[in-house]
Amino acid sequence: MPDLDIPDLNDRLERLSPAEILQWAWSTFAPHIAASSSFQTQSLPLLHLISQVCPAMPVIFLDTGFHFPETLQFRDELQAHLQLNIVVVRAAVEKSDLLARYGEGLYRRDPDLCCYINKVEPMQRATVGLQAWISGVRHDQTENRNNLRLLEPEADGLLKIHPLLNWTKKEVWAYIDQYQLPVHPLLAWGYVSVGCAPCTRPVHAGENERAGRWAGLDKIECGLHLGLTRR
Numbered sequence: 015m016p017d018l019d020i021p022d023l024n025d026r027l028e029r030l031s032p033a034e035i036l037q038w039a040w041s042t043f044a045p046h047i048a049a050s051s052s053f054q055t056q057s058l059p060l061l062h063l064i065s066q067v068c069p070a071m072p073v074i075f076l077d078t079g080f081h082f083p084e085t086l087q088f089r090d091e092l093q094a095h096l097q098l099n100i101v102v103v104r105a106a107v108e109k110s111d112l113l114a115r116y117g118e119g120l121y122r123r124d125p126d127l128c129c130y131i132n133k134v135e136p137m138q139r140a141t142v143g144l145q146a147w148i149s150g151v152r153h154d155q156t157e158n159r160n161n162l163r164l165l166e167p168e169a170d171g172l173l174k175i176h177p178l179l180n181w182t183k184k185e186v187w188a189y190i191d192q193y194q195l196p197v198h199p200l201l202a203w204g205y206v207s208v209g210c211a212p213c214t215r216p217v218h219a220g221e222n223e224r225a226g227r228w229a230g231l232d233k234i235e236c237g238l239h240l241g242l243t244r245r
């Protein structure tokens with residue numbers, strides 16, 4: 015791991031564009047760096063920037079087995095369009111074994127456990143050997159994300175990097191328009207933020223873009239961005 019002055023770097027990198035931050039990250043950490051993406055409309059700027067700046071960057075996709083078919087279709091479309099280096103990661107436990115142990119509907123009864131098995135633990139495995147992990151989270155998405163810094167060291171040394179942290183929803187859309195990028199097929203049906211099918215509903219006018227995730231539950235994050243990784 016390079017010897018980095020994180021507070022100083024946070025101050026300096028916040029003055030750079032997402033493309034420049036990505037370039038710095040790739041030149042500092044490659045090949046011990048990867049990005050992750052859920053392949054939804056708001057993922058587009060980060061994925062497009064990766065294709066332009068560092069196309070060899072692995073892009074981890076967590077295949078929970080609960081995705082909308084449209085998300086898998088969109089992922090494949092973007093892979094062909096942007097020539098991304100996508101790495102698909104799945105739960106360590108077969109779905110049939112999960113069903114046998116927990117029965118149907120674990121995502122309703124214990125969504126934190128379901129997210130742990132299908133997202134957090136697979137990401138823990140996927141980041142073993144990495145020094146840095148790039149994610150497209152933004153300040154304006156949730157209260158927790160509003161408190162993040164551009165560089166966030168995890169307790170075990172993995173450095174999380176958020177090149178788009180200071181972008182607004184408006185800037186994301188301006189970028190998508192500028193580069194004429196394809197959008198997720200479910201956006202037209204109100205799915206502004208798309209996760210697993212059982213835990214996502216369309217967003218209504220005036221709601222936060224993540225209001226449709228785990229709606230009705232006291233849960234706003236799957237755990238990937240709450241410092242749970244590799245602990």
Ligand code: SF4
Binds near residue numbers: 212236
């Ligand atoms: S988002 Fe829902 S279905 Fe997907 S892993 Fe989490 S609880 Fe399970």
